[in-house]
Amino acid sequence: MFTEERQNAIEKCLREKGKVRVKELSEMFQVTEDCIRKDLKILENAGRLKRTYGGAILSQEYPLERNVVDRRMYNLDKKKVIAAKAFRLIKNNETIFLDVSTTNIELARLIASSGMHIVVVSNMIDILQILAANPSITAIGTGGTMYRSVNGFMGAAAIEVIKQYSFDRAFLGSCGVDMTDFAVTTSGVEDGLTKKAAAQSSRHKYVVMEREKFYFNESYKYTHFDDISGIITDEFPDDTIVNILRNTGVKLL
Incomplete structure (x- = not known):
């Protein structure tokens, strides 16, 4: 699986579950946890998610931006x-x-x-x-x-x-x-x-x-x-x- 395909799949998982964990994604895509962290960083920089401890959540679902x-x-x-x-x-x-x-x-x-x-x-x-x-x-x-x-x-x-x-x-x-x-x-x-x-x-x-x-x-x-x-x-x-x-x-x- 190409990097872009994996990142799109990660975002799809996020939309279905609301959050993802680095360890679970590593096992799912058969790549290292460092590789997944890089994917999450790229997706965060693109505004598509917010990284959290051990994983990520969808940026648009981040509730704390509200007053x-x-x-x-x-x-x-x-x-x-x-x-x-x-x-x-x-x-x-x-x-x-x-x-x-x-x-x-x-x-x-x-x-x-x-x-x-x-x-x-x-x-x-x-x-x-x-x-x-x-x-x-x-x-x-x-x-x-x-x-x-x-x-x-x-x-x-x-x-x-x-x-x-x-x-x-x-x-x-x-x-x-x-x-x-x-x-x-x-x-x-x-x-x-x-x-x-x-x-x-x-x-x-x-x-x-x-x-x-x-x-x-x-x-x-x-x-x-x-x-x-x-x-x-x-x-x-x-x-x-x-x-x-x-x-x-x-x-x-």
Whole structure:
């Protein structure tokens, strides 16, 4: 098979499956893994896919290019599964932090409909509005510079407020993980620094993210695996990633 034919076949597999793995493609086409990596690099440069840890996804299906506001309905069923798992970790009378995250919007709905008495600090307006409906919940906004793309506050002023608290738990969003550097990532420095401050102010910190985010990462690393209590996801990733996470001490929930 010629190189161009193989690359077209790789793209066909991507369209059928949504993602591909280097090892599987190597076995399928009977070529080395380095050869497949070169194919993926060429296809990425042509804008036909986005390389990820150990494979690739279709570039046009990359969900993180959308603003947070536009992602509210994306993978909603999966976010509800993650939110339910996160909710079960919260205890009465705790003080928690809910980061800018569409999954945390679903977690806020569960908290608001419960009979719990807790303090919730958040930098996302959607979350504060949901929690304000329940008088048993003390909802506190960080304030700061407003970012329309996330409908929330990020940056120095928000960080200063966050630093004044000692949270029992923080639930932090993510744009993916860097499996080579064992880091959790997000798309910008302001968001990253704000998340980092919340993590540093919390006794227990959990990353909430869909399974697909294990296969790509974004530009800013805001925390590392050895600094978090666990990752809450809708479904575990493949065994290779699960083993890496376990070896670095990350608890999967």
